[in-house]
Amino acid sequence: MQTTTVRGWGRATSSRSRVIGWPDDLGPAGPRGLIARGGGCGYGDAAQNAGGVVALTAHRDDLTELFVDEDGTVLLDAGTSLGELIRSVAPLGWTLPVIPGTARVTVGGAIAADVHGKNHIHTGSFGSHVREMTVLTPGQGELVLGPQRHPDAFRATVGGLGLTGVIQSARLALTPLDSWQWRTTDTIAPDLDALMTALRLAAPGSEYAVGWIDATRGGRHLGGGVLSTSRPVPGTTPPAYGRPSQRRLRLPGLPATGLGLPGVTAVLNRARMLAARSRNQSFPQVLFPLDALPDWARLHGRRGLIQYQFVVPFGAEDVLAAALTETRRAGFPATLAVLKVFGASSEAFLSFPIPGWSLALDFPAVADLAPVLDALDERVAAAGGRVYLVKDSRLRPGVLETMYPDLGRWRAERALLDPDGVMVSDLDRRLGLSGGGRA
Amino acid sequence: MRDGLGRTQTVLVLGGTSEIGTAIADALRPDTLILAGRDPIALKEAAGDLARPGRHVETMCYEATAAAATVVDVLAAATARCGDLDVVVLSVGALTDEGQLGSDTTAVETALRTTMLGPMLAAHATAMRLRDQGHGTLVVLSSVAAVRTRAGLLTYGVAKTALDVYARRLGAQLRGSGARVLVVRPGHVRTRMTRGLPEAPFTTTVQAVATRVLAALSRRTAVAYAPAVLRPVMAGVRLLPPAVFERLNAVKPAPRITPASSESEERTS
Ligand SMILES: Cc1cc2nc3c(=O)[nH]c(=O)nc-3n(C[C@H](O)[C@H](O)[C@H](O)COP(=O)(O)OP(=O)(O)OC[C@H]3O[C@@H](n4cnc5c(N)ncnc54)[C@H](O)[C@@H]3O)c2cc1C
Numbered sequence: 001m002q003t004t005t006v007r008g009w010g011r012a013t014s015s016r017s018r019v020i021g022w023p024d025d026l027g028p029a030g031p032r033g034l035i036a037r038g039g040g041c042g043y044g045d046a047a048q049n050a051g052g053v054v055a056l057t058a059h060r061d062d063l064t065e066l067f068v069d070e071d072g073t074v075l076l077d078a079g080t081s082l083g084e085l086i087r088s089v090a091p092l093g094w095t096l097p098v099i100p101g102t103a104r105v106t107v108g109g110a111i112a113a114d115v116h117g118k119n120h121i122h123t124g125s126f127g128s129h130v131r132e133m134t135v136l137t138p139g140q141g142e143l144v145l146g147p148q149r150h151p152d153a154f155r156a157t158v159g160g161l162g163l164t165g166v167i168q169s170a171r172l173a174l175t176p177l178d179s180w181q182w183r184t185t186d187t188i189a190p191d192l193d194a195l196m197t198a199l200r201l202a203a204p205g206s207e208y209a210v211g212w213i214d215a216t217r218g219g220r221h222l223g224g225g226v227l228s229t230s231r232p233v234p235g236t237t238p239p240a241y242g243r244p245s246q247r248r249l250r251l252p253g254l255p256a257t258g259l260g261l262p263g264v265t266a267v268l269n270r271a272r273m274l275a276a277r278s279r280n281q282s283f284p285q286v287l288f289p290l291d292a293l294p295d296w297a298r299l300h301g302r303r304g305l306i307q308y309q310f311v312v313p314f315g316a317e318d319v320l321a322a323a324l325t326e327t328r329r330a331g332f333p334a335t336l337a338v339l340k341v342f343g344a345s346s347e348a349f350l351s352f353p354i355p356g357w358s359l360a361l362d363f364p365a366v367a368d369l370a371p372v373l374d375a376l377d378e379r380v381a382a383a384g385g386r387v388y389l390v391k392d393s394r395l396r397p398g399v400l401e402t403m404y405p406d407l408g409r410w411r412a413e414r415a416l417l418d419p420d421g422v423m424v425s426d427l428d429r430r431l432g433l434s435g436g437g438r439a
Numbered sequence: 440m441r442d443g444l445g446r447t448q449t450v451l452v453l454g455g456t457s458e459i460g461t462a463i464a465d466a467l468r469p470d471t472l473i474l475a476g477r478d479p480i481a482l483k484e485a486a487g488d489l490a491r492p493g494r495h496v497e498t499m500c501y502e503a504t505a506a507a508a509t510v511v512d513v514l515a516a517a518t519a520r521c522g523d524l525d526v527v528v529l530s531v532g533a534l535t536d537e538g539q540l541g542s543d544t545t546a547v548e549t550a551l552r553t554t555m556l557g558p559m560l561a562a563h564a565t566a567m568r569l570r571d572q573g574h575g576t577l578v579v580l581s582s583v584a585a586v587r588t589r590a591g592l593l594t595y596g597v598a599k600t601a602l603d604v605y606a607r608r609l610g611a612q613l614r615g616s617g618a619r620v621l622v623v624r625p626g627h628v629r630t631r632m633t634r635g636l637p638e639a640p641f642t643t644t645v646q647a648v649a650t651r652v653l654a655a656l657s658r659r660t661a662v663a664y665a666p667a668v669l670r671p672v673m674a675g676v677r678l679l680p681p682a683v684f685e686r687l688n689a690v691k692p693a694p695r696i697t698p699a700s701s702e703s704e705e706r707t708s
Pocket residue numbers: 009035036037038039040041042043046047057078079099100101102104105106107108109110112113114115116117118160161162163165166167168290291390391425
């Protein structure tokens with residue numbers, strides 16, 4: 001059997017699988033099952049399947065025939081990348097209501113992780129804008145699911161991490177795009193309190209709002225950073241459809257430990273602080289800052305990068321401070337720390353966002369982080385929060401049920417859609433998500 | 440599954456009461472540890488010693504001299520109960536000196552079944568399972584005796600040589616499958632196996648062996664010596680003429696019965 005190494009975006013997880021093109025090469029899945037893989041932007045092992053089949057759904061898009069319906073919806077193949085979609089509907093005056101931080105995510109991956117953007121309090125998560133989708137399930141064949149059509153199967157598939165079946169196509173609701181140029185305003189916040197206050201005040205009145213934290217700083221400056229808000233500049237139109245030249249930043253080669261090297265992050269962060277200002281940016285620049293960086297994961301050295309993204313309800317702000325303090329104290333200040341504020345949660349069983357604070361922390365994948373993050377898991381769970389599964393590569397099964405109280409309902413629904421456990425991923429094996437393995 | 444920080448979730452020890460095997464398993468700090476062996480009471484005791492907060496320890500029955508199907512079943516049952524196996528430690532073996540075996544051919548047979556045939560079948564079955572899993576590591580306890588076998592430990596040395604060659608070839612076959620084999624060649628380790636024997640140079644402890652194995656696992660090494668210094672030492676020892684080699688060994692207190700043969704030995708490749 002010809003196998004290929006399949007990695008997470010963070011390059012810290014990997015396993016060998018038989019990689020096939022979906023749907024053309026589809027044959028029997030075999031004893032190790034099958035998982036769909038879109039853009040491969042999940043940080044960890046959600047789109048890996050050791051010893052089994054990984055079905056690539058992403059394709060080089062041809063969206064010239066794209067047709068936006070009168071009601072502002074569009075029917076898309078699940079392998080379409082969001083970047084391509086955004087570029088092709090922009091000239092028509094449309095965009096997606098929910099856009100994650102990279103353009104390479106596919107429609108299928110965005111649904112399977114129920115992704116969120118920097119505007120969650122306004123629009124909720126991706127799944128809330130799916131009108132209908134066609135899913136090939138092992139147990140019940142092809143199903144058309146929607147909020148009203150097989151609602152439980154819909155709620156299990158949105159955020160279901162590919163474990164209920166392969167999403168083939170979806171009808172998405174678009175939202176009018178006001179302008180192509182955006183005004184981004186940076187405000188420096190001296191500490192975590194200031195940043196949270198500024199973010200919470202600014203978010204309702206800004207299309208996009210996000211906090212960036214310099215995690216190398218502690219003490220009085222713990223959690224200090226920059227609040228960035230973006231608003232459309234009225235009357236600017238997108239460039240004619242085509243591939244925009246995105247300038248890539250060139251960084252000098254880093255030693256094997258890369259950003260794990262003490263000091264490197266601090267210097268980069270200081271530069272980021274000094275660069276804080278107001279500026280006009282194109283729509284993609286606002287949305288996809290990391291896409292301009294050459295291989296963020298590789299900059300973290302040979303072992304790659306892990307991201308720890310969690311959300312806690314309002315009132316549990318101490319957990320945010322603890323996360324920054326504990327990782328810093330252990331000698332691993334995050335190389336990137338992003339704070340977001342979330343609004344109402346969705347109905348999907350395994351959806352990540354709940355009303356509260358989301359903090360995403362990037363680290364080089366070093367073993368010594370394990371006990372620190374394990375302890376944080378407990379605090380996050382105790383506060384009623386959870387860790388984002390599509391970005392995870394190290395959570396342990398024990399905390400799962402506390403973090404995701406609807407896990408039982410998801411399992412029940414999954415048992416109907418995939419009774420034999422054909423859909424399986426390394427994430428599923430590691431966490432016993434679908435209830436297999438040792439109870 | 441091994442996680443993004445390199446943590447091991449599930450470890451199976453074949454020879455679950457082995458002092459070296461359990462030290463390696465413990466050092467891997469798995470969430471689930473399965474001890475397979477032939478003595479249920481000793482296994483329970485080992486399981487108790489290896490219990491840690493948050494760790495699940497199970498015991499299973501495994502007799503190395505039984506038919507091949509036994510070990511295949513052990514692996515299947517372990518997987519059914521605990522999910523994928525991240526690391527399998529194969530630490531079955533018995534140290535037999537030629538003096539003990541004497542003229543008892545049946546004793547030689549038992550020794551070979553225990554230290555050679557049984558472990559080889561276990562290595563094969565495990566390699567196949569890990570290959571199908573698409574990930575996982577088989578750690579095989581070989582010995583420096585596999586590099587140069589002395590007359591006093593002929594049967595043991597030959598058994599380890601066979602196991603060593605076989606395990607390395609299995610490892611080569613697994614390349615590209617996601618699974619791998621690590622062959623560990625300890626020198627003299629202080630365990631019940633060597634209790635009462637005179638200590639050889641570079642004698643080491645089970646903890647030191649475990650540390651070596653962990654280091655080797657974090658790299659792509661196929662063969663690890665414990666302690667590490669034995670690699671250059673054994674490279675030298677391999678080149679010694681047989682007469683000199685046997686004389687070196689004879690410096691130590693003599694075994695009870697001096698073996699008669701001093702045939703020239705073949706080197707392992
Ligand atoms: C730089 C960067 C920034 C990011 N920013 C954000 C952000 O702001 N907000 C956010 O929510 N996420 C963010 N993410 C995470 C990303 O949005 C999710 O991981 C998303 O699921 C990736 O989609 P993908 O197409 O790359 O899917 P993959 O990574 O290939 O797969 C992810 C999951 O989706 C499943 N899947 C993929 N396609 C299908 C299909 N057709 N049918 C069924 N299941 C499928 C896979 O099985 C897997 O479980 C970011 C990731 C990166 C790398």
